[in-house]
Amino acid sequence: MSVGSRIEKSARTSRDEDMGAEPRSDLSTGLKPWHAIVSEALKRNEVRLVTYVPDRVLTPLIDSVHKDDFFTAFASTREEEALGIVTGAWMGGMRGAVLMQTSGFATLPNALASLAVPYQIPLLMFVSERGTLGEFNLGQALVCRTMRPVLDALGIENHTITRLDELDFIVDRSIKQAVATQAPCALILSPLLTGGKKFAH
Amino acid sequence: MDIASSAAHHANLKVTNRFELSQRLVALLTQGEAVIGGIGNTNFDLWAAGRRPENFYMLGSMGLACPIALGVALAQPKRRVIALEGDGSLLMQLGSLTTVATLAPKNLTIIVMDNGCYQITGAQKTTTAFSADIVGIALGAGIKEARWAADEAMFESLVRRALLEDGPQLIAARIDDKPAVATTERDPSLIRDRFMRGIGVKA
Numbered sequence: 001m002s003v004g005s006r007i008e009k010s011a012r013t014s015r016d017e018d019m020g021a022e023p024r025s026d027l028s029t030g031l032k033p034w035h036a037i038v039s040e041a042l043k044r045n046e047v048r049l050v051t052y053v054p055d056r057v058l059t060p061l062i063d064s065v066h067k068d069d070f071f072t073a074f075a076s077t078r079e080e081e082a083l084g085i086v087t088g089a090w091m092g093g094m095r096g097a098v099l100m101q102t103s104g105f106a107t108l109p110n111a112l113a114s115l116a117v118p119y120q121i122p123l124l125m126f127v128s129e130r131g132t133l134g135e136f137n138l139g140q141a142l143v144c145r146t147m148r149p150v151l152d153a154l155g156i157e158n159h160t161i162t163r164l165d166e167l168d169f170i171v172d173r174s175i176k177q178a179v180a181t182q183a184p185c186a187l188i189l190s191p192l193l194t195g196g197k198k199f200a201h
Numbered sequence: 202m203d204i205a206s207s208a209a210h211h212a213n214l215k216v217t218n219r220f221e222l223s224q225r226l227v228a229l230l231t232q233g234e235a236v237i238g239g240i241g242n243t244n245f246d247l248w249a250a251g252r253r254p255e256n257f258y259m260l261g262s263m264g265l266a267c268p269i270a271l272g273v274a275l276a277q278p279k280r281r282v283i284a285l286e287g288d289g290s291l292l293m294q295l296g297s298l299t300t301v302a303t304l305a306p307k308n309l310t311i312i313v314m315d316n317g318c319y320q321i322t323g324a325q326k327t328t329t330a331f332s333a334d335i336v337g338i339a340l341g342a343g344i345k346e347a348r349w350a351a352d353e354a355m356f357e358s359l360v361r362r363a364l365l366e367d368g369p370q371l372i373a374a375r376i377d378d379k380p381a382v383a384t385t386e387r388d389p390s391l392i393r394d395r396f397m398r399g400i401g402v403k404a
Contacts, residue, residue, distance in 0.1 A: 049272070049275065049276075072275060074300070074303070074304060075300075076268075076296075076297075076300055077296025077297065077299060077300055078294070078296055078297075080262075080264070080265065080268075080294070081265070081268045081294055081296060081297045081300065082268075083262075083265070083268075084262065084265035084266075084267075084268025084269045084271075084272065084294075084297075085268045085269070085271050085272040085275070085300075086272060087265075087268075087269050087272060088237070088268065088269035088270060088271060088272020088273040088274075088275075088276070089272035089273070089275055089276045090272070090276075091257065091269075091272070091273060091276075091393060091396055091397050091400070091402065092235075092272060092273040092274075092275070092276025092277045092280075092400060092402060093276050093277065093400075093401075093402040094272075094275065094276035096272070110261065110262065110263075111261075111262045111265060113261070114260060114261020114262045115259070115261060115262035115265060118260070118261075118389035118390070119389045119390065119392070119393040120389075120390050120393060121393075
């Protein structure tokens, strides 16, 4: 759509190779890179709207949904806003997903508890996991520890994905379950899967 | 109108009433327009103004009326969609105005009932009671079609215009500090299901 192409021009296209760790190699498995697998699973399941608050690790996935006309992809100013947009889109007949990092998830409990969960919205959340396995920022390490307890307290289905060979199965089945059971779902993308973010120093 | 003249204009607006404006709004909705009613008094008076199946009522998630309406507008580009919001709620999610302006959905209108206070919690003043000007903020966010309704008749004419012309548009009205006249039924799954059927997503 025209909106998508307008937004694409302002989307981040450069990657800071010093800061962004290389995704786990796919040479040993013969599988596609993680972001291609996620993007294809979204497409296969008719998830057309992708909105995000950017994250370094998510950049290849963000780039790929911007480049593909199948998707309506754009940045939101807050994760809560993105949740609201996906909620409205679902009720209007369009499936959607929110991409964020761990600290962004920490802004969501009220909107999850008062909108997505009680209104039975199959909100798909992809969370790039910061704060563990080599984190250099104490703030990220602390906020990371709030994520799974919040998800569990709200009874939200969540999976931490660490392996490339399990990725398609988990994403594909989770989308189908979210839609069939009318419930939000969080898929946490571990540094074991994505390569994570390298130490700044 | 530019940002400075909007702020100057603000003091001269007639103070109207939320329920009165909600009734006038609902009377103009004849084409299955979707309305997202923001938390509290805003959706209570929308509820009181008539039980339309195309209305969605928020019971929490303060500030998300505009994002929800944006989502509906993107999913259904042929349907007119209205976000009905209060000043306190809008102030919580001002960034969403910039997203609306950037995506520029033609079928989206934002209506803001501005009483300058958090009426429902004890009428504590919001920042619009001081220097903040909702229309000026919308213009600054990039929503070019943003206007104050000077009175009830102008509100109606701005709504008529918004339903015919390309958006996104924002209409703001000063209202008094009266509470809503009724309370929305608090059943989230029922509200969601009725709304989805009302806008043709479920048979």
